[in-house]
Amino acid sequence: xxxxxxxxxxALLVLAATAGDSxxxxxxxxxxxxxxxxxxxxxxxxxxxxxxxxxxAGVVPNFGGAAGNGAGGGGGPVAGSGTGSTVVGSNGxxxxxGGANVPTSNLxxxxxxxxxTEYIENVTVPAGRNVKLGCSVKNLGSYKVAWMHFxxxxxxxxxxxxxxxxxxxxxxHDKHDRHRTWYLHINNVHEEDRGRYMxxxxxxxxxxxxxxxxxxxxxxIDDSLSSSDVIVREGANISLRCRASGSPRPxxxxxxxxxxxxxxxxxxxxxxxxxxxxxxxxxxxxDMGAYLCIASNGVPPxxxxxxxxxxxFPPMLLIPHQLVGAPEGFNVTIECFTEAHPxxxxxxxxxxxxxxxxxxxxxxxxxxxxPAYKTHMKLTIINVxxxxxxxxxxxxxxxxxxTDGIIRLxxxxxxxxxxxxxxxxxxxxxxxxxxxxxxxxxxxxxxxIYAQDKNKTQNPxxxxxxxxxxxxxxxxxxxxxxxxxxxxxxxxxxxxxxxLTIRSAVGSSLSLSLC
Numbered sequence: 439x440x441x442x443x444x445x446x447x448x449a450l451l452v453l454a455a456t457a458g459d460s461x462x463x464x465x466x467x468x469x470x471x472x473x474x475x476x477x478x479x480x481x482x483x484x485x486x487x488x489x490x491x492x493x494x495a496g497v498v499p500n501f502g503g504a505a506g507n508g509a510g511g512g513g514g515p516v517a518g519s520g521t522g523s524t525v526v527g528s529n530g531x532x533x534x535x536g537g538a539n540v541p542t543s544n545l546x547x548x549x550x551x552x553x554x555t556e557y558i559e560n561v562t563v564p565a566g567r568n569v570k571l572g573c574s575v576k577n578l579g580s581y582k583v584a585w586m587h588f589x590x591x592x593x594x595x596x597x598x599x600x601x602x603x604x605x606x607x608x609x610x611h612d613k614h615d616r617h618r619t620w621y622l623h624i625n626n627v628h629e630e631d632r633g634r635y636m637x638x639x640x641x642x643x644x645x646x647x648x649x650x651x652x653x654x655x656x657x658x659i660d661d662s663l664s665s666s667d668v669i670v671r672e673g674a675n676i677s678l679r680c681r682a683s684g685s686p687r688p689x690x691x692x693x694x695x696x697x698x699x700x701x702x703x704x705x706x707x708x709x710x711x712x713x714x715x716x717x718x719x720x721x722x723x724x725d726m727g728a729y730l731c732i733a734s735n736g737v738p739p740x741x742x743x744x745x746x747x748x749x750x751f752p753p754m755l756l757i758p759h760q761l762v763g764a765p766e767g768f769n770v771t772i773e774c775f776t777e778a779h780p781x782x783x784x785x786x787x788x789x790x791x792x793x794x795x796x797x798x799x800x801x802x803x804x805x806x807x808x809p810a811y812k813t814h815m816k817l818t819i820i821n822v823x824x825x826x827x828x829x830x831x832x833x834x835x836x837x838x839x840x841t842d843g844i845i846r847l848x849x850x851x852x853x854x855x856x857x858x859x860x861x862x863x864x865x866x867x868x869x870x871x872x873x874x875x876x877x878x879x880x881x882x883x884x885x886x887i888y889a890q891d892k893n894k895t896q897n898p899x900x901x902x903x904x905x906x907x908x909x910x911x912x913x914x915x916x917x918x919x920x921x922x923x924x925x926x927x928x929x930x931x932x933x934x935x936x937x938l939t940i941r942s943a944v945g946s947s948l949s950l951s952l953c
Contacts, residue, residue: 552577552639556619558649563627564737565655573637573647574619582640585609585622588648589633595622629653629685657688657733659743664731672723672751678716680731680743688733692716695728695744723749723779723811752839753778755832763848764822771818772845774832779811782834786817789829824849 556574563569575583585594594602595609608623624631632653639645663681670676682688692711694700701707703719718725726749734740756775764770776784784804786794794800794817801818815832827849833842 549579550577551641552579552581552645554637554639554645554647558635558637558647560650560652562652562654565627565629565653567627568623568625569627569651570624571622571635571637571649571651572619573622573649575639576618578618578639583611583618583620584638584640585620586636586638587633588636594635624651627651627653629655632685653685654735654737655683655685656737656739657682657684657735657741659731659733659741661743664743665745667746667748669748669750670721672749673720676718676721676747678718678729678731678745678747680714680716680733680745682733682741684733684735684737686735686737688735690714691732691734693730693732695730698727700729701725721747721749723751723777723809725749726779726809726811748779750779750838751777753782753834753836753841755834755841755843757832757843757845760844761846761848763850764819766822766824766849766851768822769818769820770822770847771816772830772847773817774815774834774843774845776813776815776832776834777811778813778834778836778838780836780838781811782813782836782840784813784815784832784834786815787831787833789831819847822847822849 552575554574555576556572558571558573561569561571571585573583573585582597584596586592587594592602594600594604594607598609598611600607600609606625606628608625610621610623612619612621620637622635622637632651634648634650636646636648660681660683663679665678665680668676668678678692680690680692682690690713692700692713693709699707699709700711700716701718701722701724702711716729716731726747729745729747730742731745732740732742754777756777758773758775762770762772776782786800786802788794794802796802799820801820803814803816803818805814805816806812807814813834817830817832819826827847830845830847831842832845834840
């Protein structure tokens with residue numbers, strides 16, 4: 439039985455407690471004479487007027503559980519079950535009780551609750567890197583800090599102990615003056631590590647705060663789901679696919695490797711195309727080449743895949759000049775242009791004869807053009823003579839088909855006096871009233887120019903008519919004699935003169951006889 443004075447003190451304390459003390463403090467008795475109160479203190483489960491929850495010191499806290507052996511009820515005082523009769527009010531103030539050996543002057547020790555001092559920063563990190571999240575707490579005392587993955591509902595660490603079996607997780611702490619920062623370390627971050635991470639203090643009502651870990655993944659093109667090199671017939675439709683993964687989701691663009699434009703169809707031509715699929719309608723040889731699938735999502739590096747598109751078609755020939763004339767004794771070059779894919783087998787024949795090869799009489803050349811499906815075929819006939827007259831064929835064959843073109847060569851005999859050392863088929867045909875004949879027209883048609891044999895020279899004096907035959911022979915030029923037309927003209931003059939003379943003589947004889 440307590441003395442009346444003690445009852446009065448208890449009543450005053452109760453009144454002070456119910457007056458709405460707004461401090462976030464717990465007033466605990468100092469234990470004297472070695473007496474413990476851990477088993478004799480119960481915490482009221484009601485809410486503190488300040489909105490915070492309190493827990494009596496000296497009680498070992500548990501996550502999610504109430505401290506002490508008593509149970510609070512409705513914010514009123516609850517008597518403990520220990521040997522003492524300590525009573526804790528709803529605002530955390532001991533209002534009555536205690537052993538007889540505990541003086542009232544010791545009911546003034548203040549213990550503050552733990553609090554977070556900083557927010558957890560949200561972090562964005564590329565997959566494969568290491569990251570740490572910090573949780574700063576002050577006045578932790580005997581309470582514990584735990585880390586959890588909220589979406590996975592997994593406890594990762596408690597205080598200094600790692601709970602999860604994930605070997606990439608660890609925990610450390612740092613002391614700064616009156617608070618500590620607890621760091622959660624995640625090594626070699628995976629995409630599944632993305633989400634909210636919760637730092638929790640195990641007060642009566644747990645205190646928590648969250649930080650978000652965003653894991654970004656650079657783009658990666660899945661070859662098994664993407665197109666590889668493709669071969670298609672000219673005029674067909676094709677569809678190229680490109681599948682990429684990453685976080686955020688990658689954007690896919692298509693470009694040509696040579697930066698030329700992409701013909702989606704006849705009426706739609708673009709510099710680049712965006713989307714997982716590139717479709718081309720009625721593809722032509724002009725669409726042949728390498729296409730780049732480029733995947734990007736803002737996370738370096740950007741990746742690309744090169745897809746080669748081959749368009750097959752049978753050979754086609756372009757013959758700039760089907761009728762070619764050349765002076766006797768000169769070299770002449772005839773030519774054909776071919777287009778074929780796959781690359782064609784190209785050769786020359788004379789009429790239906792065998793294939794012409796390099797020799798002292800012929801020089802065969804083939805030059806690959808741009809694009810690579812074009813080839814320029816040339817055949818040079820050395821020291822043209824009358825026996826070289828006739829038909830020549832350029833032939834092109836590939837697995838898609840074959841074709842040939844005919845060129846007719848005729849040999850002309852130049853006059854004794856040469857006016858120039860270079861002969862052009864265009865000027866020669868113009869003199870003879872012959873027009874150019876094309877097997878196939880195009881902007882890349884060329885004209886052949888046939889040059890005089892370098893082993894033969896001309897005397898410029900002979901071309902001007904200022905040297906005689908002996909001078910020409912001394913300069914190494916061989917002439918064919920006098921011009922036959924001039925001789926015939928002189929013969930005609932002589933005959934006409936003779937006829938006139940004879941006529942005059944006959945007329946004179948008749949006049950004399952009449953006389």
